Amino acid sequence: MAYWYRALEMEFSWASGQESPRLLLPWLLLSALWAAGRGQLRYAVPEEAQHGTFVGRLAQDLGLELAELVPRLFRVASKERGELLEVNVQNGILFVNARVDREELCGRSAECSLHLEVIVDRPLRVFHVEVEVEDINDNPPVFSRPEQTLFILESRVPESRFPVEGASDLDVGANADLRYKLSPTEYFDLDVKRNDEETNLLELVLKKSLDREEIQEHRLLLVAIDGGKPELTGTVQLLINVLDANDNAPLFEKPTYNVRLLENTPRETLVIKLNASDADEGINKEIVYSFSNLVLDEVKSKFIINSTSGEIKVKGELDYEDRKLYEIYIDAADRSPFPLTGHCKVIVKLVDVNDNAPAMAITSLFSPVQEDAPVGTVIALVSVSDRDAGANGQVSCSLPPHLPFKLASTFRNYYSLVLDSALDREATAGYQVVVTARDGGSPPRWATASVWVEVADVNDNAPVFAQAEYTVSVRENNAPGAHICTVSARDADAQENARVSYALVERRVGERALSSLVSVHAQSGRVHALQPLDHEELALLQFQVSARDAGAPARGSNASLQLFVLDENDNAPALLGPAGGGARSHALARSAGAGHVLTKVRALDADSGYNAWLAYELQPAAAGARSPFRVGLYTGEISTTRALDEADAPRQRLVVLVRDHGEPALTATATLLVSLVDGAPSPKLSARASAGRVGAEASPLDVNASLMVAICAVSGLLVLTLLLWGALRCCGAARSEGACAPGKPVLVCSSAVGSWSSCRQRRPGLCSADGPPKADLMAFSPSLPQGPTAADNAKMEELKKLSLGNVTLEKGEVHINKFDIGEKLKIALKEL
CATH class of the missing domain: 2.60.40.60 (Cadherins)
Incomplete structure (x- = not known):
């Protein structure tokens, strides 16, 4: 005990700079006490204590190292007469700084305490200290009058x-x-x-x-x-x-x-x-x-x-x-x-009535707050008070709903504003936090205090393209450097984390690098074609553009581009068969009636769509002569318009003009020499005519046999093609970067009105390096003139049953979808 007395004497003398009377030692022994409950540190000091009176070893009782006090900004704050007590930041001793008069502080209240907030930064911690001011008999009894x-x-x-x-x-x-x-x-x-x-x-x-x-x-x-x-x-x-x-x-x-x-x-x-x-x-x-x-x-x-x-x-x-x-x-x-x-x-x-609203103060604001700050981070300190008594003076604090913060009670009438859930600056860049203090009166009174909590950005968002997939088109034979489109990506972050740059995702397109065909501007996202493109060589080009922000570490994303090379009418129709190499001779019996089919002119166009949609015209005969022949506008079938007679010349020269629908249109001509002979038509011509019309001249048995042979041939080739296509598609996933993913078929032509027509259908899923495969679509509108007969419709129904669902009827039209399985199959289908 003598050791403690001597130690306390030395502490008092050091803190005050003068010798302390031994009469104060009993007070000093009672000055450092721990309160039960929330870990509040409690001391006691007698009133009228002189400057320098030792109160307690504050830093030691709080478990703080003396060497940390100055670097961590160790300080004491009090909202009630904070000048009365002071702390020595060198040794952490709390001492009396000015005369303490209990009657001036608390009047005749049974309890009188000074509430201190001990704050240390880096990291922020707040301790609550209560110093009880003990009464001494320093006031005599007083009568109101002498x-x-x-x-x-x-x-x-x-x-x-x-x-x-x-x-x-x-x-x-x-x-x-x-x-x-x-x-x-x-x-x-x-x-x-x-x-x-x-x-x-x-x-x-x-x-x-x-x-x-x-x-x-x-x-x-x-x-x-x-x-x-x-x-x-x-x-x-x-x-x-x-x-x-x-x-x-x-x-x-x-x-x-x-x-x-x-x-x-x-x-x-x-x-x-x-x-x-x-x-x-x-x-x-x-x-x-x-x-x-x-x-x-x-x-x-x-x-x-x-x-x-x-x-x-x-x-x-x-x-x-x-x-x-x-x-x-x-x-x-x-x-x-x-x-x-x-x-x-x-x-x-x-x-008491509830006539005093709560008073509130918000201190030690920690803002801005990183959006990845952990839950439980202390944002600010809140203190409240109310002059009323009883329930009227009992104050509770609350926050508006749906805020990522909460109030944690740290001590009587003291709260900490802490983070309650994760922040997202991209959703909300800041919060106007309004703290409401409400007393327990009836009716209650309240007060509010607001504080702006700013959310600081971290690079947690990758750039996002306006479209995950861009589908654009450019006409073939474009000028080098032509602008194709502009891609745009937005980053929800801020400042450097939101600065986006663009680049191509390099790959091979056949034997060439992608960067030799197209380029993208790093800042603007503008995509340019570096050289002229050819629809017949490359109808579809698929590639990716990457967008990357400037954050650390950087984040990025990709967008896919499908570049369709639109066809220009740069290919003239090409005639098939003998008609393509010169005049073709045919013999026709004079006994042939009206509607007899003589032959059929066939032609193909390397272009697509309207540019490949062909129409056939019969050039006018010599002046004054009326030709007994006509040609189907879209079928190319040459047939008689009337019965032949002796007045018709024995030799007829027919010139068929084949014209596409491009702008401007390109043409080709086919010349046919027809000899009119006496007697019955040749078996060959009769059979061909029967195949085209299924008329009364041919027997039903021969017609059905020809139809069944053609249908079986087409179906077999179609099944074989489907098997090959399925195998290639399964192997496509294991191919190199130059392969393209299968895509949805894109129709790039229009059907003819009221006739048979041939057009192309592009399937983006095939590799564009070798040019996309082509498929023909044959369509017919039976409600319009020049349509097929009822027998032809019956053929289509049979073909639909035998072709595994590749023949469909839509809005009264018959559609036969088939792959490019060779020129012979095309001719066979057109024969049907």
């Missing part, structure tokens, strides 16, 4: 009682526990009682009858002694004037009246109506009510009494926070020349 005057009738009987105002002591506890002594006298005794409010009720008790003729005035000394050590005293002179008159004094119904009154009671409100009675008659029975001379001026400023009715009303503004209780001494005197007076006491207790 002399009290009482008027007592000489006729008053022994045991009569007369109220006397007691003393007050600013100290608390035992130091404010008063006892009284009255100077010795044979006429009076002092009776002290405790009422329900734990205050002393002093009364002078008459022991012996008074005689005004013997003694007109009595002077007594009343001494008040407190319970402190050492004791302190206060005195008041009692001047008793003996009156000569009345037999009976007015009497109140009871000596003490208790009234409860709301603090916001308006002026002129009735507090109580007193009623005193007097057994005398006449003028001695008439009573006048008044405040006793014991009533202070402060009380008179708050209340007023009607001298006739005894009504006490509110005169001034009442405030529970200023004063909670008023003791009003009332005298009731009769109107005798020598009046007798009755006494009572009205105790007015103010009831």
Whole structure:
């Protein structure tokens, strides 16, 4: 124990710079205490302690290293008289910095403490320290006035009682526990009682009858002694004037009246109506009510009494926070020349109403907050207070819903604003956090304080293209450097994390590098074709463009581009068969009737769409001659328009013009020499005509046999092609980068109106390095002129059954979808 005394002496001397009296050592031994509950650090210090008085080893009790105090910005903050206590940041000792007066801090409150916030940064930590200020007996009892005057009738009987105002002591506890002594006298005794409010009720008790003729005035000394050590005293002179008159004094119904009154009671409100009675008659029975001379001026400023009715009303503004209780001494005197007076006491207790809103302060704001900050990060400190009492002074804090924050209670009326869920700057760049403090009154009162919490960006978002896949087109034979399209990607991050640059994802296109065909501008995303493109060589080019931000580490994403090379009409129709190499001779019997099919002109166009849609025209014959032949506009079939007669020339020269639908159109011509002969048609021509029309000239057995052979051949080739295509597609996934993924078929032509037509269908799934495979689509609208006959429709139905679903009927049209399985198959299909 001697060691601790000596250590405390050295600590006090070091902190204050002077020798400490040993009388303070017991106080110092009680100065460092840990409170139960939330880990609050609690110390005690006596009031009136001098500058430098040791309070406690703050840093050591908090578990902080002395070497960390300065680098971590160790400091003490207090919202109530923060200059009273100070901490030495070199050794972490808390000491008294200025004179501490408990009565000035807390008045007569039973508890008096200084609440400190100990804050250290890097990382931020907050400790709550409570320093209890202990009362010492430094205030003597005090009477409100140095002399009290009482008027007592000489006729008053022994045991009569007369109220006397007691003393007050600013100290608390035992130091404010008063006892009284009255100077010795044979006429009076002092009776002290405790009422329900734990205050002393002093009364002078008459022991012996008074005689005004013997003694007109009595002077007594009343001494008040407190319970402190050492004791302190206060005195008041009692001047008793003996009156000569009345037999009976007015009497109140009871000596003490208790009234409860709301603090916001308006002026002129009735507090109580007193009623005193007097057994005398006449003028001695008439009573006048008044405040006793014991009533202070402060009380008179708050209340007023009607001298006739005894009504006490509110005169001034009442405030529970200023004063909670008023003791009003009332005298009731009769109107005798020598009046007798009755006494009572009205105790007015103010009831607190919720007339004070909470006060709130937000400190130590940590902003901006990284959007990847962990849950539980402390954002700010919140402190609240309310001057009201009871439930009216109990404050709770809340936040608006749907915020990623919460309030954590760290100590009484202290909260921490902490992160409750993950942040996303791209969704919300900042939050206006409004903290609402609400008391427990009815109705409650509240106050708000707002703070802006900014969310700092981290590179957690990759650039996102406006479209995951771009489908664009360019006409073939484009100029080098032609602008194709512009890709755009947006990064939801900010600043450098959102700065996007573009680049091609390099791959091989056949034997060439992708970068030799197209390029992309790094900043603008503009895609250019570096050289002219050829639709017949490369109808579809698929590649990827990457977008990468400038964050660390960088993030990126890709977008796919499908570049369709649109066809230009740069290929003229090409005739097939003997007609392509010169004139073709045919023999026709003169007996052939109208509608007899002579032959069929066949042609193909290397272009696509309308550019490959061919129409056939028969050039006009010599002037004045009407040709007995015609050609199908889209079929190329040459047939007779009427029965031949002797007037027709034996040799007919037919010139068929084949024209595509391009702009401008390209043409080719086929020349046919027809010899008219007598007799029946040749078997070959009859069979061909029968195959085209299935007329009455051919037998049904021959027609069905030809049809079945053609259907079986087509179906077999179609099944074989499907098998080969499925195998190539399965192997496509294992190919090099130059292979293209299968895609949705794209129709790049229009059907003819009311006729058979041939056009192309592009399937982007095939590799564009070798040019996309082609498939023909044959369509017919039976509702329009020049359509096939009912027999042809029956053929299509049979073909649909045998071709495994590749023949479809849509809106009255028959569609036969087939792959490029060779020129012979095309000719066979056109034969059908």
